[in-house]
Amino acid sequence: TGTCLEYGLREGCLGEKMFSRPNTYYGKSKYKLYSKLNKINNINLKWLRLFYIYGEGDSKNNLYTQLIKSIKQKKTFKMSKGDQLRDFIEVKSLSNLIHKISQSKKNGIFNCCSGKPISVLNFVKSIIKKRQSKIKIDNSVYDYPYYEPKNFWGSTKKIKKIN
Numbered sequence: 001t002g003t004c005l006e007y008g009l010r011e012g013c014l015g016e017k018m019f020s021r022p023n024t025y026y027g028k029s030k031y032k033l034y035s036k037l038n039k040i041n042n043i044n045l046k047w048l049r050l051f052y053i054y055g056e057g058d059s060k061n062n063l064y065t066q067l068i069k070s071i072k073q074k075k076t077f078k079m080s081k082g083d084q085l086r087d088f089i090e091v092k093s094l095s096n097l098i099h100k101i102s103q104s105k106k107n108g109i110f111n112c113c114s115g116k117p118i119s120v121l122n123f124v125k126s127i128i129k130k131r132q133s134k135i136k137i138d139n140s141v142y143d144y145p146y147y148e149p150k151n152f153w154g155s156t157k158k159i160k161k162i163n
Contacts, residue, residue, distance in 0.1 A: 002049040004087070004113070004154060005147075006031045013117075015155040016049070016109040024147045034109075044107045048098065051113035051154050054127075055091030067124055071133045078141040082121025087113040087153035097159060104162045113154030 005027035006020045022028045034047050054064035063079070070077040089097075094112055101110050118126075121139060128135060144150065 001112075002030045002034055002047050002109070003027060004049055004051045004111070004152070006034070006049060007152070009149045011149045011151050012153075013155050014111065014152055016111055016158050046101055046104075046107055047109045048101065048112045049109060049154070050094070051087040051089055051111065053091055053094055054088055057091065063120070063124070064127070067127055068131075070135055071128065071131050074133075074135060076136045076138050077124065077128075078138050079124060080120065080139060080142040080144055082124065082137075082139045083119050084144060084148075085117040085151035085153060086120055086123070087115065087117060088123055089114045100162055101159065106158075106162060110159055111154035111156065112159075113156065115154055115156030117151065117153040 003026065004014065005024055006022050007014045007018060008021035008023045008027065010018065010021070020027075020031045022031045034045075037043065037045055038047070052063075054062075058065050067077055089112065093114070097112055101112075121137070124137060128137075
């Protein structure tokens with residue numbers, strides 16, 4: 001699989017036909033792997049560019065897992081200002097999407113995303129509400145990540161065309 005970070009510092013809605021310009025080692029390594037696999041003859045490559053996955057079983061040290069940890073410990077959640085727009089997809093939705101793509105005859109790059117931009121702050125608030133928590137948010141702690149554009153999300157046009 002690939003990553004939305006293959007698009008680099010592009011803003012707005014990101015479509016699969018956009019040229020990749022990764023600016024992180026992670027994004028560059030994913031794009032390099034895609035490029036090598038794509039050059040192999042007689043391969044029907046389905047390259048999945050994953051956006052921001054969240055859900056149960058997530059063991060990464062990411063926004064969602066840190067938020068769940070704060071909720072469980074009933075501690076204030078520390079974050080950036082949170083006005084940046086991102087594309088979050090729940091792991092169950094991602095699983096269904098991957099199955100749909102795997103059964104399709106179409107090949108190439110597929111954005112695995114919701115296609116719905118949401119501010120990081122509103123995402124955090126929605127999880128707190130869903131978990132019926134009363135924790136507070138301190139959105140003055142962290143700076144924006146320098147390696148990500150402020151506002152970006154994935155296009156779902158291609159995946160919507162899959163039967």
